[in-house]
Structure formats: C-alpha cells, structure tokens
Amino acid sequence: MPLWQTILVITSCSFAMLTTTASNSAVSIALPTMEDDLEIPQAALDWVVAANPLSNGCLLLLFGRLADLYGRKKVFLLGSFWLVAFTLGCSFAQDALTLDILRGFQGLGSAATIPASLGILAHTFPPGKARAIAFATFAAGAPLGGGTGIVFGGLLTQLTPQSWRSPFYLVSGLTVLSMITAMISFNPDHPSTEEDQRVDWIGAFLVTTGLVLIVFVLGQGEVAPKQWSTPYIIALLIVGVIFVLLFLIWQYHLERVQNTTDSNPYPIFYVVSLSLFALHHLPTPPPIMKMTLWTRARGRVAVVFCIACLNWCCFQGWNYWAILYYQNYVGYSPLRTTVRMVPMFVTGLLCNGFVALFVDHIPMTILVAAGTALTGCSALLFAVIDPNAVYWAFGFPSAIIAVIGADFVFACGTMYVAKKCSPHEQSVGGAVFQTMTQLGTALGVTVSTVVFDRVLESRAADNGIDVSDIGSSGPRWLTLPAYKAAMWSCFAFGMCACLLTVIFLRVGIIGHRVRPSRSPTLTEEVEGQKTVTNSARQSAEKGQIER
Structure with missing residues (x-):
C-alpha cells in the first residue's frame, strides 16, 4: 500500500x-x-x-x-x-x-x-x-x-x-x-469467507432490546419519581437482564449447532433449552457474537473486556464530576472550565504516540496496569481536593494523568482483541470492546451519582436544609463532601481495573518485534567458503569412485 x-x-x-x-x-x-x-x-x-x-x-x-x-x-x-x-x-x-x-x-x-x-x-x-x-x-x-x-x-x-x-x-x-x-x-470489500452468511436477527433483537433497557434504567434510575424504587425502573431492569441472558443462551446454542454435526451433543443443555424455547423450530444462523470469544487466550480476552468496562467507569465518571465541580461548585464559565481540561487532551495525544512507539518493547500488562492506576489516582486527587488550593496543586496533575488509562487500555485492548479474532470477525471483536466501554460509561456515572445524592441528602438532613435549596438559596459548601464521595467511587473503579490487570492479565508484548538482520563476520564468511569448497571436493571424489 x-x-x-x-x-x-x-x-x-x-x-x-x-x-x-x-x-x-x-x-x-x-x-x-x-x-x-x-x-x-x-x-x-x-x-x-x-x-x-x-x-x-x-x-x-x-x-x-x-x-x-x-x-x-x-x-x-x-x-x-x-x-x-x-x-x-x-x-x-x-x-x-x-x-x-x-x-x-x-x-x-x-x-x-x-x-x-x-x-x-x-x-x-x-x-x-x-x-x-x-x-x-x-x-x-x-x-x-x-x-x-x-x-x-x-x-x-x-x-x-x-x-x-x-x-x-x-x-x-x-x-x-x-x-x-x-x-x-x-x-474494495472482499466477499466474506463464511459458508453460512445469514444474519442472526433473533440475537440482534435480544441484545439490542436488553442493552437499551439496561442503559435506560442506569440513566433514569436517579431521576425517576421514586428513584430506584420506582416500579417501572425495577420492571425494566429485570426485563433487560432477562433479555441479555436469553441472548447469551441463544448465542451458545447457535455456536454449538454451527460447530457440530451431532443433533444432540449436549443433552442437559438441550433438555433445559427445548423445554423453554423450542429451539429446534428456530433458524440456526451463525451467532452474532461467539461465546468462545470471551474464553480465548485462556480467558484473557474476557479480562480485557472487563478492564475496559471498569476503566471507563473511572475515567468517564471523573470527567463528568470534574466538569460539574468546576461549573457548579467553583462557579467557572464553560470556557474557563475548558481551559482547565485542555491538559487532558494534550496528554491523550502524547500517550497514543507513546503506545505506537513502545508497544513492541513494553509488555501489555505493564502498560495497562500503569494506565489504570494513574486514571484511578486522578479521581483520588479530586477526592481529597482543597477548594482553596491553586489549580496546579490538584486540578492540573489530575487532568494530566486522567486520560492515560483510557488511551493505554483502548489502544492495547483493541490491538489484543484484533490479534485473537479471526479475519471474518474483526469488526465484531471491536464492537464487543466498544460496547463494554459504553456500558462502563453508563455504570460509572450512575454509581457515582447514587453516591453523590446519598451523601448530599445525608449532609442536608444533618444541617436541617432542604436538598432542593442547595446551590441556589442554600449553602453550596454542603456539596463538597458529595463531590468527593463521587470521586472516591470513581477511584474504586480504577483500582479494581488495576488489580484485575495485575492478577489475571498475564500478557507480554503484543506488538510485532522485528529482529534486525546481522551481517556475517569475516571469520563466518571464511568458514562458509571452506564448507562449500569441502562439499564440492567430496562430491567430485564420490563421482570418480562411482565411475
């Protein structure tokens, strides 16, 4: 090219x-x-x-x-x-x-x-x-x-x-x-190498419906009339989880059917499945997502997916609450807030350049562990922030290191998943990785919001103030413990991602290290010439003897 x-x-x-x-x-x-x-x-x-x-x-x-x-x-x-x-x-x-x-x-x-x-x-x-x-x-x-x-x-x-x-x-x-x-x-696109090119529309419906309901509940649980105890929130969450479980069972069934000629290779599974869904009457196209994708490399691919989810819980939660802290607590305008977030974007570009240069020299485990730990520490800086301190004490170092984990995990994770996927499933592998980051975003913001609201309600009750008055006619300083508590939850997500990396992600260098070719020394050249000469002499003597 x-x-x-x-x-x-x-x-x-x-x-x-x-x-x-x-x-x-x-x-x-x-x-x-x-x-x-x-x-x-x-x-x-x-x-x-x-x-x-x-x-x-x-x-x-x-x-x-x-x-x-x-x-x-x-x-x-x-x-x-x-x-x-x-x-x-x-x-x-x-x-x-x-x-x-x-x-x-x-x-x-x-x-x-x-x-x-x-x-x-x-x-x-x-x-x-x-x-x-x-x-x-x-x-x-x-x-x-x-x-x-x-x-x-x-x-x-x-x-x-x-x-x-x-x-x-x-x-x-x-x-x-x-x-x-x-x-x-x-x-130009090349034709797919798969023999069966049908689309698993049943699986697509199940996973799309399930994820829509779960993500909707995660986004609306705190703003519903009765918050998480609202009846429709509970009902939609249960239905969403059921749809996702049905999707996983359906993908397992399709993969087993595609990989075996035996009509009943797993009796126990089929007894349960047929009693619930009558699977033998449904079409059996290739699965939209092979369940064995998660078990490849002895389960390390699944570990990478989970790390991506947890790291995005930390990073996007930090991003969400840092912007709200600057605008709603400190009182900065959008432009002044933007200026304080700019170091994060500069670091992001530098981190990806670092990955491109050193991914074939540094093991993936070290890159991901360091990145998730630093992203967690960025939330820790806001969890212990002093509002009276200058920006350079807490805000600047937090913005510098916050994006390192996201960049290291995304670049290394997508490369690793692509390496473990077949040529005809590269886009699906990337889609699963991206889906886990999206779920991490929703989960991180939701959990940290729950923590924020509960701490704020507790502080307001202790001081005899209505929560709705805080930030307007009430004292805004009551929100500081809530912001810190939300950042503590983000820090916990980051540390879980780091521990998961250190304990379970035993992966070496994922880049392609090219060994430089070495020119032969003078001694090797002489020895090689001697070997060739001796071989030619022996062949000539053998020919004379045969004649």
Missing part, C-alpha cells in the same frame, strides 16, 4: 472516532444554551446527552456483524452518510423532543462507523509497527475529539449567531471529510 493511502486510511478511521466524541462533548458544553433557547426542562436535559450514546452502544454488535458479513467499507460509508444527515438535522431542531429523536438516530451512524473502522484497521495492517501506529492513532481520536468538541463547541456556541447549532455544522463537515477520504483510500 502506498504511503499516501496508508495515511488516508488511518485518518479516515480516526476521524470516525473523533466525530463521535466531538458530537457528544460539544452537546455537553452547549447544554445551558440549549436549555434557554428551546426551553427544555432541567429534568429533560439528560436525554439530549444520552440519546446518542444509548442508540450507539446498543447497536454496535449488530453493525459489527453486518460489517464483517457484507463489507466494512460499505457499512462505513453508509454510516457516515447517515451521520451527516442526522447531525445536520439536529441543527434545525425547534423543540426538545425533535432534538432527542434526531440525536438517537444520529447514534446509529456512529454504531456503524466505529466497528467498521476497527475491522478495516485490523484487516489492512498485519501485526507490526504499522498496526501499532494505526490503532494508537485511532485511539487518539477520542481525546482529540473530546477536546475539539469542548473547545470549538464552546467557542462556536458563544461567538456565532447560530449559537448551539454551529457545533453540529462542524461535526457534519468533519464527517464529510472522513467519508471522502474513505472513498479514495479504502480497498
């Missing part, structure tokens, strides 16, 4: 990640302006942010399977076109409901482009330095997109006449650029 094509392939895939994160971060920074312009109630603001990640995270597996089956380039281009259309549509929304629906449809485009991008990179670049650079650059799209969305989103929202609509124009333009470079640089 020519150098210009290599650069464009990596750029196109990285821009897919960049536009996804930029869209979400730009919306987050523009929320107060949207609230005033569209007259969105405070309780409904969550859906403006959550609609996109909800549809994105729950459809990654389906689009990953479609990309592996029908062509990654096709899925990438269709997803990019879809993303452009609905991102522009968001800029024309005139009410909150329309904006929520368009944001949900916008997430479908990202759900198509991200797994296709991971599959394209894994298929295009064999193990080696080029693959390390490609995956590290793709991972760098996340911090770069977050920085682009916050910085340019804040500037465009505050300085342009279109206000909060301008960031959507920016994201649309970046997506069009990614789509054009993909058309030019991506190689």
Whole structure:
C-alpha cells in the first residue's frame, strides 16, 4: 500500500472516532444554551446527552456483524452518510423532543462507523509497527475529539449567531471529510469467507432490546419519581437482564449447532433449552457474537473486556464530576472550565504516540496496569481536593494523568482483541470492546451519582436544609463532601481495573518485534567458503569412485 493511502486510511478511521466524541462533548458544553433557547426542562436535559450514546452502544454488535458479513467499507460509508444527515438535522431542531429523536438516530451512524473502522484497521495492517501506529492513532481520536468538541463547541456556541447549532455544522463537515477520504483510500470489500452468511436477527433483537433497557434504567434510575424504587425502573431492569441472558443462551446454542454435526451433543443443555424455547423450530444462523470469544487466550480476552468496562467507569465518571465541580461548585464559565481540561487532551495525544512507539518493547500488562492506576489516582486527587488550593496543586496533575488509562487500555485492548479474532470477525471483536466501554460509561456515572445524592441528602438532613435549596438559596459548601464521595467511587473503579490487570492479565508484548538482520563476520564468511569448497571436493571424489 502506498504511503499516501496508508495515511488516508488511518485518518479516515480516526476521524470516525473523533466525530463521535466531538458530537457528544460539544452537546455537553452547549447544554445551558440549549436549555434557554428551546426551553427544555432541567429534568429533560439528560436525554439530549444520552440519546446518542444509548442508540450507539446498543447497536454496535449488530453493525459489527453486518460489517464483517457484507463489507466494512460499505457499512462505513453508509454510516457516515447517515451521520451527516442526522447531525445536520439536529441543527434545525425547534423543540426538545425533535432534538432527542434526531440525536438517537444520529447514534446509529456512529454504531456503524466505529466497528467498521476497527475491522478495516485490523484487516489492512498485519501485526507490526504499522498496526501499532494505526490503532494508537485511532485511539487518539477520542481525546482529540473530546477536546475539539469542548473547545470549538464552546467557542462556536458563544461567538456565532447560530449559537448551539454551529457545533453540529462542524461535526457534519468533519464527517464529510472522513467519508471522502474513505472513498479514495479504502480497498474494495472482499466477499466474506463464511459458508453460512445469514444474519442472526433473533440475537440482534435480544441484545439490542436488553442493552437499551439496561442503559435506560442506569440513566433514569436517579431521576425517576421514586428513584430506584420506582416500579417501572425495577420492571425494566429485570426485563433487560432477562433479555441479555436469553441472548447469551441463544448465542451458545447457535455456536454449538454451527460447530457440530451431532443433533444432540449436549443433552442437559438441550433438555433445559427445548423445554423453554423450542429451539429446534428456530433458524440456526451463525451467532452474532461467539461465546468462545470471551474464553480465548485462556480467558484473557474476557479480562480485557472487563478492564475496559471498569476503566471507563473511572475515567468517564471523573470527567463528568470534574466538569460539574468546576461549573457548579467553583462557579467557572464553560470556557474557563475548558481551559482547565485542555491538559487532558494534550496528554491523550502524547500517550497514543507513546503506545505506537513502545508497544513492541513494553509488555501489555505493564502498560495497562500503569494506565489504570494513574486514571484511578486522578479521581483520588479530586477526592481529597482543597477548594482553596491553586489549580496546579490538584486540578492540573489530575487532568494530566486522567486520560492515560483510557488511551493505554483502548489502544492495547483493541490491538489484543484484533490479534485473537479471526479475519471474518474483526469488526465484531471491536464492537464487543466498544460496547463494554459504553456500558462502563453508563455504570460509572450512575454509581457515582447514587453516591453523590446519598451523601448530599445525608449532609442536608444533618444541617436541617432542604436538598432542593442547595446551590441556589442554600449553602453550596454542603456539596463538597458529595463531590468527593463521587470521586472516591470513581477511584474504586480504577483500582479494581488495576488489580484485575495485575492478577489475571498475564500478557507480554503484543506488538510485532522485528529482529534486525546481522551481517556475517569475516571469520563466518571464511568458514562458509571452506564448507562449500569441502562439499564440492567430496562430491567430485564420490563421482570418480562411482565411475
């Protein structure tokens, strides 16, 4: 592949990640302006942010399977076109409901482009330095997109006449650029090597429904009328878990059917399954996600998935509460908050460059353990923060080290999963990894929010103050222990990820170390010449004897 094509392939895939994160971060920074312009109630603001990640995270597996089956380039281009259309549509929304629906449809485009991008990179670049650079650059799209969305989103929202609509124009333009470079640089899709090319629509329905319900409950549990004791929250959570369990059983069944010619190889399993679902009457296409994917490399692939989930619980929880601390407790404007988060994006770019250079020299366990520990320590700095101290004492070092774990885990984790996946399931492997990070985001923010609310309620009750008055007419200093408690929960997630890495993730160097060729010395050349001469003399003598 020519150098210009290599650069464009990596750029196109990285821009897919960049536009996804930029869209979400730009919306987050523009929320107060949207609230005033569209007259969105405070309780409904969550859906403006959550609609996109909800549809994105729950459809990654389906689009990953479609990309592996029908062509990654096709899925990438269709997803990019879809993303452009609905991102522009968001800029024309005139009410909150329309904006929520368009944001949900916008997430479908990202759900198509991200797994296709991971599959394209894994298929295009064999193990080696080029693959390390490609995956590290793709991972760098996340911090770069977050920085682009916050910085340019804040500037465009505050300085342009279109206000909060301008960031959507920016994201649309970046997506069009990614789509054009993909058309030019991506190689044509090759037909799938699988004999059975049917799509597991039953599994797609089960996993999508289950994840939608679970993520919805995680996002709405604290804002429901009776919080987690609200009847519909409990019911939807149970139904969501049941759907996910049914999906896992169904995938197990399909994989066993595909891998054996025996009609009843596992009697106990089939007795239970047939009594519940009558599986023998349903179609048996290849599974959308092989259950053996989690058991590969003696279960290390499953450990990588769990580490990614826990690390994102810590990182996204820290990001969420750090922004709220600066704006709601300290009272900074969005632009002043952005300035204090900029070191995180600079560190993110440097970390991905470090991974590209040293992934074939440093074991993966060391990189992931160090990264998760540092991300956990970033939450620890906010958990013990002194509001009267200067920014350089707590805020700056926390922003510097917060993103290290996310970058190390994403770059190394996606490379490791790609290494353990077959050529026809690269996009599915990347989709599972990305799904775990999305679940980690929802879980981390939810758990830390529960901790925040309970500590705040306790402090308010001790001081005889109504919780609703805190931050407005009541004393704002009561919220500081709640912010610290939320950060302690994020720190716990980070340390769990670090311990999981140290104990169970025994993985060496995942890059492709190329041993340099050594020129023969003068002595070796002379000895080689002697050997050749002796062999020729012996052959000649043998020929004379035979004659």
